[in-house]
Amino acid sequence: VLFLTLISVRLTGTKSGCGGGGCGACTVMVSRYQPATKTIVHYSANACLLPVCQLYGAAITTVEGIGSSKTRIHPVQERIAKAHGSQCGFCTPGMVMSMYALLRNKPKPTMDDITQALGGNLCRCTGYRPIVDGCRTFCQVRVSLCCFIIQPLKIHFLQPNLQEKPRLFDQEKFLPLDPTQELIFPPELIAANPQILTFHGERMTWVSPTSLEELVQFRAKNSKAPLVMGNTNIGPDIKFKGILHPLIISPMRVKELFEVSEGADGVWVGAGSSLSELQSLLEKMVPQLPEEKTELFRALIQQLRNLGSLQIRNVASLGGNIVSAYPNSDLNPVLAAGNCKVKVISTGGSREVPLNQDFFVGFGKTILKPEDVVVSVFIPFTRKGEYVRALRQAPRKEVSFATVTTGMRVLFSEGSRVVQEVSLYFGGMGPTTINATKTCKAITGRLWDEETLNQAYDALLEELDLPPSAPGGKVEFRRSLTLSLLFKFNLEVLQKLKELPEKLQPLPKEIQPSLQDFQVSTRPSVIHITNTWQYFHNASPLLQHVPKDQDSQDPVGRPMMHRSAISQATGEAVYCDDIPKTDGELFMVLVTSSRAHAKITSLDVSEALKLPGVVDVITANDVPGKKARPMFGYEQELLAENQVFCVGQTVCAVLADTKTHAKRGAAAVKITYEDLPDPIFTIEDAIEKSSYYEPRRMFARGDVTEAFKTCDRVYEGQIRLGGQEHFYMEPQSMLVVPVGEEKEFKVYISTQWPTLIQVHTVAETLDIQSNRVTCHVKRLGGAFGGKVIVTSVLASITSVAAWKTNRAVRCVLERGEDMLITGGRHPVLGKYKVGFMNDGRIMAVDYYYYANAGCFVDESVLISEKILLHLDNVYNIPNMRGHSAACRTNLPSNTAFRGFGVPQGLLVVENMVNDVAMALGRPVREVNMYKGPSATHYKFEFSPENLHRCWELCKLKSDYSARRQAVDQFNQQNRWRKKGIALIPIKVSVGVCQAGALVHIYKDGSVLVTHGGTEMGQGIHTKMQQVASRELHIPTSKIFLSETSTGTVPNTCPSAASFGTDANGMAVKEACEILYRRLEPIRLKDPKGSWESWIKEAHLQKISLSATGFFRGEDLYYDWEKMEGHPYSYFTFGVCCSEVELDCLTGDYRTLRTDIVMDIGRSINPSVDIGQIEGAFTQGLGLYTLEELKYSPTGILYSRGPSQYKIPGVCDVPLKFNVYLLPDSYNPHAIYSSKGIGEPTLFLGSSVFFAIKDAVTAARSDSGLSGPFFLDTPATPERACLACASPFIKKVDKPGSFKPWALDI
Ligand SMILES: Cc1cc2nc3c(=O)[nH]c(=O)nc-3n(C[C@H](O)[C@H](O)[C@H](O)COP(=O)(O)OP(=O)(O)OC[C@H]3O[C@@H](n4cnc5c(N)ncnc54)[C@H](O)[C@@H]3O)c2cc1C
């Protein structure tokens, strides 16, 4: 594919985040000459799926091609960077190229264009708001819609008399976009080549005929060879399923496949047309035709807008989608319902085949013969009285295969409500597209009324049955969706029927509000909640002011762009895998266990060693030093020797000259196993079998048992929190290079903790001294806690490979491997018994927390301890008891993840408080909060004043009281759509560790700063540059940070737990202070001298211009026996208000608005900190509402890429998103009075969960249900919809006992 070619020619700006078209990191622009129209078309595409052979005659533009820091950066690169849209930067080149391709086609795009263009690009760091803000500056039209107006970012101040009016970025200074300056299409590519093209690879041949006749002949002779168009089906099959096609035929140059002809009854569209071309064609035709003729066209447009990403639609073909016959294809149900047909040609001649229930015969199969070529597709006009709709429900609003997708059509006898014809096609309800024929029969010939529809629901339920263990799971939900989607169709048809001259019965009262919503929706997509950014209101961060007397050159407290943002936006930023290949370098691929708990009975690597390019296989026997890593009294084997404990555990590793060869070698390794009985996967299994890591912890304050006796009411509840995959955009990456003498090694690695890699990983594994190992970290493409322990195990194995072969060894995991091998956030089951008074005071709580730790202890015990230390959140509950246990299971080992247990612990606490409020029917948060001078349950004294200030300010800024009332009113007026609002507070602890720094001043006055923190997007290097600038009194332009290295700053702490800036900042400060003091005599002697002149003089006077800084940190401890201590330095407070709108029929929701007020002391860099707040919130939103890990009953992870695992996309950002920094907050414990911010706000994402729960509560009330209820996280559409308990849900039988397709771990 193109991606590999780019790497081989050292164009490393294009990144690979998934390899399967799901993340957009590899986006490039393709330009082609179209002979028919004599125009050049430009479109974005995923390089990971573009076959190079398919690009004959095309020009490719990569991020390097549009601008460079050496010459001129492109306005897109500049604006995304300067708007703070690049944190770790791994997604940035893809974002830039998506936007660039849009601007090449439309220099003045609308916000809708922008969100469509960025829909296929994932970012795990920013929360998207700043990226969109940067891109929005290209929209020149002021769009006014409702009360929200797109306009340049505005800042509001709460404080008077400000000296400066800071803005996050200065739009006026941006480079203008000048389309005349763009690269031209190479003229030599315009000439047509009439020859058949043939390309030969190592194992494949690619043929590209030029005419339909040649194509048909090739196809007849090679009927097993696929026709590759967009490669979006064949490509992932080759890559992920290992399917080999010795011959591939490309019909890209056969003009008949791209022709369009309009007839009296409809339009014939070439099967080779891309889905984007199809969409544009239909969008062009719709306004030119009478409305009644375009029902099918509009349904297709609606479906196309939600199908895949723009990058996918730009290459995926219409014919490819039909022939691929996916079970949940979005087009096929609509095409079939709309009576479309295909024109097929083979050596036997051409024929027309209707697209109906007979066409789709099974999973990926149609009735077409292997030699058939689909030439075109007929899409008919609709007739008078004919209505067509396409409805779908998907796990994420955009870029997600549907859970259930439909095409529905009804034709009424003229002027009546009698059904003449009806088609109801469903995807996602079986192995292929299904027609509900029996249901259609029950409707045909009858009046379209309530009675008919009620019978139709029953028929549909019976007809579209699914066994309880059906692949894909969600059986109850999917079955109910068929009913609710038909109901929605019914609503739309009733609405249409109203327009007929015949007098209709008034609509049933309860559905009217829903209908009104259908009418106003501008994008009547899945949820009928408009998700365009036209509604997106500018964030209005309350920026702190800097003191009046602060030097204008002093950058501390001012927003400053991430120091590498421009390099990241131009693709120049170097990540671990961008380091050029060294001579003789080997690539390492891991061979992992396919069993969850088994003895290894044999390991046969002989076949692997015979394969071309394979050099060696590393097993446990090759480890010269420690074979296992000791952790908290347990041991974790680096390579499994005799037994495996989870699917995905590493058994051995294959080394080869290339990645492709290493992968083939790994596939050839044969391992035999003897399964061991009773593997444990779920928390319930572990509790039943008492499978825990010790110590389990217990905490108690007051007398819980006695207190329960005096409470007015006692309630028992629980909540389960699913795990979370880190999904850092840059997968685990490392390169170990033996220097070649004296056992010295250089390790280039993407890790949060270089010292761990140096000392406890490479040195211990190789049994050498730590002084022989230097670990270098330039930057990480995201980490979030996932690049500490797991990375160290991988680095151990890589170092053994380098040791054994004496050659450089690179290991870069693919997304699927990364997700399989590395664990993530611990799933937690929290149970509680709470006693409370009728006035809302909570008097006693007894908590039980169980965390699914997986097969190794990792940091699980520490995480379960941290859960207990956050048992109070912001509430002063006099009697509390907490028990926490890390459960040992046969799943990949879970590990640290942003928040380190706090997001799980606090969710249980807040759910408990929520339940109390629900039981009492009144809010209870405020009455239970800490007030006045307070002490936590572990006797840590603090003032909750800033918590209350955040609470009040958030209520004020979000207009909470009025909106609460508006939400209640909305809910009374609407039956199928509900709103919910929630206000959630946090108190999160930060402990500050030791840190070191080394600062050099060179003879020319330039300064090199190194410190122990690693740059992973959180902007630590930028903040350190600001610190050094203030202390040395020089501009940041003179200060450089190159990398983090154990050779410059030894014995560092990990960059984790939000204390990176606190600790390293103090160390940098100290080193700079020392240097500045050393310069004092020179400065005093020559006060008017320049910095450069002072440095020159200092060098002449032999003054050392290098200094180290060190920060001790506080002595933090906690005594679990005495239940007291000082485990943290201070608290970060915050409050968040979120409002959602929920479609109770499908469970889809949209976050309408979020307001966050954070107390982060005095921010060193507000733009970086706001980025952290928004990014963490969005990650929390994903955790609590979207991201779902799916394990098979045998412990195999199904969700191994962005296709199956949905992190938030640009479509998930709150439509209105405000972040406010609490003014007048000071913190004596951290540098310049700032506070750690990386982790705390993640929990605020739960405000969306609680808002959903609030909306569900309203829906349940309409179904006659009240009081607390269980809703686990993530509150996916499935969970939310089932919890709404609508009449459709009630119709679906609950299955008895059965083996589920996926486990609730
Ligand atoms: C990330 C991602 C997200 C996606 N999301 C969605 C989604 O939300 N909804 C949805 O419906 N689909 C989705 N898809 C699927 C995508 O729409 C299909 O893969 C695509 O339409 C197939 O077209 P293609 O040109 O890429 O096919 P190719 O991969 O090139 O070919 C697929 C198959 O079709 C056959 N074929 C192609 N053209 C012809 C022809 N003219 N005559 C006969 N046989 C032919 C080939 O022989 C081959 O077997 C997604 C795919 C990806 C990768």
Ligand code: FES
């Ligand atoms: S790497 Fe190509 S889309 Fe993810």
Ligand code: FES
């Ligand atoms: S900045 Fe987008 S993934 Fe890191």
